Amino acid sequence: xxxxxxxxxxxxxxxxxxxxxxxxxxxxxxxxxxxxxxxxxxxxxxxxxxxxxxxxxxxxxxxxxxxxxxxxxxxxxxxxxxxxxxxxxxxxxxxxxxxxxxxxxxxxxxxxxxxxxxxxxxxxxxxxxxxxxxxxxxxxxxxxxxxxxxxxxxxxxxxxxxxxxxxxxxxxxxxxxxxxxxxxxxxxxxxxxxxxxxxxxxxxxxxxxxxxxxxxxxxxxxxxxxxxxxxxxxxxxxxxxxxxxxxxxxxxxxxxxxxxxxxxxxxxxxxxxxxxxxxxxxxxxxxxxxxxxxxxxxxxxxxxx
Amino acid sequence: xxxxxxxxxxxxxxxxxxxxxxxxxxxxxxxxxxxxxxxxxxxxxxxxxxxxxxxxxxxxxxxxxxxxxxxxxxxxxxxxxxxxxxxxxxxxxxxxxxxxxxxxxxxxxxxxxxxxxxxxxxxxxxxxxxxxxxxxxxxxxxxxxxxxxxxxxxxxxxxxxxxxxxxxxxxxxxxxxxxxxxxxxxxxxxxxxxxxxxxxxxxxxxxxxxxxxxxxxxxxxxxxxxxxxxxxxxxxxxxxxxxxxxx
Numbered sequence: 001x002x003x004x005x006x007x008x009x010x011x012x013x014x015x016x017x018x019x020x021x022x023x024x025x026x027x028x029x030x031x032x033x034x035x036x037x038x039x040x041x042x043x044x045x046x047x048x049x050x051x052x053x054x055x056x057x058x059x060x061x062x063x064x065x066x067x068x069x070x071x072x073x074x075x076x077x078x079x080x081x082x083x084x085x086x087x088x089x090x091x092x093x094x095x096x097x098x099x100x101x102x103x104x105x106x107x108x109x110x111x112x113x114x115x116x117x118x119x120x121x122x123x124x125x126x127x128x129x130x131x132x133x134x135x136x137x138x139x140x141x142x143x144x145x146x147x148x149x150x151x152x153x154x155x156x157x158x159x160x161x162x163x164x165x166x167x168x169x170x171x172x173x174x175x176x177x178x179x180x181x182x183x184x185x186x187x188x189x190x191x192x193x194x195x196x197x198x199x200x201x202x203x204x205x206x207x208x209x210x211x212x213x214x215x216x217x218x219x220x221x222x223x224x225x226x227x228x229x230x231x232x233x234x235x236x237x238x239x240x241x242x243x244x245x246x247x248x249x250x251x252x253x254x255x256x257x258x259x260x261x262x263x264x265x266x267x268x269x270x271x272x273x274x275x276x277x278x279x280x281x282x283x284x285x286x287x288x289x290x291x292x293x294x295x296x297x298x299x300x301x302x303x304x305x
Numbered sequence: 306x307x308x309x310x311x312x313x314x315x316x317x318x319x320x321x322x323x324x325x326x327x328x329x330x331x332x333x334x335x336x337x338x339x340x341x342x343x344x345x346x347x348x349x350x351x352x353x354x355x356x357x358x359x360x361x362x363x364x365x366x367x368x369x370x371x372x373x374x375x376x377x378x379x380x381x382x383x384x385x386x387x388x389x390x391x392x393x394x395x396x397x398x399x400x401x402x403x404x405x406x407x408x409x410x411x412x413x414x415x416x417x418x419x420x421x422x423x424x425x426x427x428x429x430x431x432x433x434x435x436x437x438x439x440x441x442x443x444x445x446x447x448x449x450x451x452x453x454x455x456x457x458x459x460x461x462x463x464x465x466x467x468x469x470x471x472x473x474x475x476x477x478x479x480x481x482x483x484x485x486x487x488x489x490x491x492x493x494x495x496x497x498x499x500x501x502x503x504x505x506x507x508x509x510x511x512x513x514x515x516x517x518x519x520x521x522x523x524x525x526x527x528x529x530x531x532x533x534x535x536x537x538x539x540x541x542x543x544x545x546x547x548x549x550x551x552x
Contacts, residue, residue: 016314023321030416031532033433037455037477038527100523108526112478114453116415116433138435140453140478142487144522150487186485 006233008126021124025131025163025170029117032172036115039086039108041078049074050171055164060244062176062228064203064217066210067245073211081208083107092146110144117159123231131163131170132231132243140185152185153202160228160243174244178217179203180224190274194267195220212245221267320421323467324428324460328414331469332434335412338380338405340373349461349468355547357473359517361510362547368511375507380408382505383441390498407447412436414456420533422542428460428467429533429545434474437482443503446496449482457530457545471546475517477527487522516551 003015010018028048035044050056056071061078068077086107093109094100100109117135124131139155162174182202183189196204203219217227228243239246309317327347334343348354348369356363356372363372384403388395395403412434419430434454442448459471480486518524530550536542543550 013311016311016318019318020314023318027418030418033416034418034431034455034529034532037433038529106525110520110522110524112453112520112524112527114433114435114477116435118415142478142520144487150522152485152487184485185480185487186483 017128018124021128021131021170022122025122025124025133026120028163028170028172029120029133029135029159029161033114033116036113039111039113041082045075045078048172050164050166050173051168052166055166055171055173058173058244060174062174062178062216062243062245062248063207063210064179064201064219065207065215066213067176067216067248069211069245077208077210086111089143089145093144096146110150111142113139113141115139115141115155115157121230123233125237126233126235129165130173130237131165132161132234132237132241133163134158134160134228134230142185154181154183154185156180158224158228160231162237162243164237174242174247176216176228176243178219178224178228180219181222189222190271192222194222194271214248216248316425317421320425320428320462320467321419324419324421324430325417327460327467327469328417328430328432328456328458332412332414335410338377338408338410340377340380343373344370347469349463349470351461351470353471353546354469355471355512357471357475357514357516357547357551358510359476359515359519361513361516363510364512364547372507379502379505379507380405382502383408386441386499386501407439407441409437409439409449411438412452412454418532420535422539423535423537426462427470427539428462429536429542430456430458430460431530431532432456432458441499441502442496443500444495445493446499448493451478451480451482452476453478455529457550459539459545471544471549473516473530473545473551475529476519477517478520512547514547514551 001012002009003012004010005015006018032044032048035041035048050059050071059071059074061068061074068074087102089111090100090102090106090109094102100106115137116139117137119136120133121135122131122133135158137155137157137159139157140152141155142150142152144150157177157179160176160178161172163170164173165171181189181192183192196202199205218225227248229249231241234241240249241247331343331347334340334346344366348366350366352365354366354369356369363369381404384395384406387407388398388403395406398406413436414432414434416433417430418432419428421428432455434452434456436452436454437450438452439447439449454474454476457473457475458469460467461470462468478486481490484490517528520527530545531543534542545551
């Protein structure tokens with residue numbers, strides 16, 4: 001017996017397999033969320049990411065400022081440098097409080113992060129070998145540091161990933177996390193800088209020294225471009241549509257390099273005008289994710305695209 | 306696990322969907338302040354049902370029902386107090402319409418990881434929960450909170466329906482809206498008009514226990530119960546209930 005959906009005819013077995021593939025791909029990303037809460041980056045890579053050498057050779061981890069390209073580079077960023085940074089923080093805390101022991105078990109002392117994913121959009125390739133998906137996450141990341149410099153940050157980010165089917169099931173192959181905003185807790189979104197001087201963006205600093213340094217996702221002016229774009233139905237995977245470095249493509253709504261100084265100056269004028277208006281808080285009032293006033297078009301002004 | 310037949314795959318998918326829907330309904334029941342219905346609608350009739358929070362368990366049907374009842378009574382007390390404070394706005398409303406006024410408890414669930422036993426009789430799941438709620442503090446009055454938590458739940462199938470058997474709701478971070486939780490809290494204004502709510506406190510767990518240590522600057526690490534994995538039957542896996550796997 002056959003069934004028809006998503007523009008093709010399936011056998012019942014194929015249809016059910018397709019449905020379960022979508023659920024299993026979503027579960028890989030959901031499992032990743034829980035590893036993140038516990039700071040278990042090493043365990044996440046071993047459990048959820050590709051294992052076959054040819055896939056590891058082309059694995060990547062992308063962000064606003066480029067890509068870590070190849071398994072060794074992914075490990076360098078996501079495990080080695082992450083743990084080194086945590087160790088630096090731990091040493092600072094121990095210097096301040098001798099009761100804090102500098103040992104691997106304490107790497108996550110005073111740290112919490114939750115980035116629950118939502119709004120899943122998953123496409124399984126017609127050949128059944130790969131999958132793509134995007135999710136959105138409103139996250140928080142909290143880090144205790146010495147010297148009263150502890151930080152708590154709200155973060156809005158889009159995640160996109162290529163998955164490939166291996167013997168052990170669906171595995172992460174290329175991942176991009178495109179950060180739209182970071183707000184220090186207790187500060188309103190509209191108070192965040194429209195743009196940063198080169199090298200001063202916290203997102204860029206956190207992303208370290210990627211293999212391929214480039215601006216992939218432009219969140220200047222508090223406007224999100226369309227990278228990574230949502231996946232479309234596809235027959236078979238290729239680098240051109242993938243979420244690895246070779247698949248980076250110009251944002252549909254605004255190319256990363258097309259923001260002109262004129263637009264930046266106009267945005268600053270609008271910002272100054274907005275600050276003269278009475279504040280409008282979001283849920284819980286200023287300091288949580290919330291609105292910052294009427295959109296420009298509500299005032300009859302052109303919206304920056 | 307051995308290759309499944311088409312019927313088994315369909316059944317597994319339907320079970321997962323039913324369980325995810327159950328948790329969605331549970332979250333909506335809390336949002337709609339229908340707590341006194343929660344046990345009958347969602348919970349198993351097994352004797353060892355338990356509801357766990359950071360500081361312990363409500364163990365047994367009586368304790369769980371009592372917890373929901375106490376929360377509902379608390380909400381009713383808040384509504385009555387608000388009517389006294391705002392008679393012009395609330396005085397003309399019926400008791401039903403006044404119930405829950407000023408109260409918000411929004412705990413949507415996301416990132417589900419669900420495993421249904423091969424024997425189809427039990428299941429396990431974990432969810433993240435990022436939500437907000439408004440609480441009436443007896444000293445400071447209404448306060449809005451952001452809450453970051455995790456659910457870890459065992460389910461049992463009874464009369465073809467999935468039911469909650471053991472549930473842990475583990476709060477990782479709970480903070481006042483608009484605050485930087487790494488800094489000392491700003492002094493809040495005392496609101497003596499809310500002091501009477503101290504009498505309507507929700508009783509603590511009947512089995513105190515340290516299930517989860519929330520974030521603090523000195524906490525060693527976030528520890529969660531293990532994620533579900535595929536399993537044949539419940540005796541071959543761990544429990545999210547009392548004596549089982551906690552954080």
